[in-house]
Amino acid sequence: MRTLLKAAFAFGRFNTRFHNLFQMQCDRQLSTNQVTKCPYEREKIRKEFDENGYTILRKVITGKVLEEVQRHVDWLLERYPDVPPEHLHHPILRRDPFWMRLVSDSRLLDIASMFIGPHIALFASHYFCKLPGTGKRVLWHQDGSYWPLEPMHVVSLWLSVDKATVQNGCLRVVRGSHKSALKELQSCTKDNNVLGSHTHSDVNDDDVVNITLDPGDVEIHHPNIIHGSEANTSKTRRCGLTIRYIPTTTRCTNPSHPVYILQGNDSKVNQYRSWPLFMSGYHMPFEGCEKWNSSRYVNRDDEEYLQCLTEKTLEEDVRREVKEVIDGLQSQRMRTQQQ
Template identity: 50%
Template sequence: MTAPGPDITARYETDGYVVVPGVIDADLVGAANAHVDWLLERHPELTPEQLGHRLCRDDPFWIHLVSDERLLDVAGLFVGPDIALFATHYLCKAPRSGKGVEWHQDGAFWPLEPLNVVTLWLALSDSDPDNGCLRVLPGSHRSTLADMRPAETDSVLRHRIDAEVDEGLAVDLVMRPGDVEVHHPNILHSSMPNRSDRWRRALTIRYIPTSTRITRPDEASPFLLRGVAVPGVNTYLEPPPFRGGNRVSEW
């Protein structure tokens, strides 16, 4: 990846999202996919859609992954030099059975004051309309947060925005493994179920500046990843020790 430049932040300001290609190399993408397989084997009680942030608190590889300098370099363009992890979640859709996600705004769910946060969506597989890629409504980040209502379909969130969405304006984000999409907490986004014979795998990472307060810490995985903490704002967890390998046996 070349160094991220001001065009990235300019596109983000205009559209509420931006795709940065080739951020993460194939070796680390492969290790992340092995990590997903390991988590699913270790937690048979969970579906691929349920690999949530609480699992990462004691997981050395997971914290190693979200601390990757290339990801932090991208996040720093939007939240500044002092970066903490708010939460992270593998968003995986199994072939033929992976669920969709209704239209929503992330910020409607998050206990953050102020709502200064950015999401990095790291593709771990090819992502396209057939296997349920991310869909966004460009420019919708300029809207305020709307109310949510129960969804009428069996989706991951089980809620959707309580407003009409012009899906004709939606953009399907076709991405390759290692690409990163960055989006604003107010942007409207969704995804369709996976109807293909392929996995769709991604990792979402929610980065905040250390000046943002997590008001319900039990709903977060707060780790200081770069820079300095603001005194009295958040209490950060101690990172689990990572032995420096990308193979399952080294975690």
């Protein structure tokens, strides 16, 4: 089976037939036809999204998977105690098979397909974890101003891992602001904030909506919507997973940034990377992990590296790339302070 999948992927044939074969091996029901099975009121959701720039769906991820997501965050925080919890970034997650299992969950892909169609790739993902009493602010910004995507056809899903309240720094959006153009990023070091930058310093308070969520709820928003969050002043943690889905027709203009195909046909505008290997004893075990390596998406150009990977080299690569992300943010702050 694995040989068959490798041969298909090597020729770029991640078509419906092989996709369905892959998903059956994963014991999941994903297909390019699943958009017709979506349990949500599509027209109502799209109308709300088009008018406001965001919408909320309740109890999307439940049961054992939600328990595994919460355990995953605890596991990451314990494994990387020196990494600020707000910076559990793509370099960590893209080497983590449970994370890939989560972002390819049929319930999340069903939602994404309502906004970008059935042919779906993953651009980026990031746990924003604010610890009790210490979590930092996220200043007002538009996501699209950060991203090397062409065209800017992308949708963000914000999966609530913990209960998100006003007190612990829930997401806040400016209703209707997605109808405005993207603004240039401005560095900002006045506040101890997560991103070190913003696109807007002032917004109309009457249009600000606090997005309060329960674990397993999903908020969906437009790349142009102005949003941010306050610091966590409560005694409870607030963690959410951002997932940035793009149609396979959207190109990532940064060739070094890894992009992953999740569902549907490859439009040949990106080179899609292999899904991560599961390494027993290194990665967090999860339901289905014993079948993971024989059923994951494979790009043959990545396989020599992945098959020779050791726990030591994997850990070194993760920590090096995370350090580069954090150092980049710190350098940006220092440059701003010197101006």
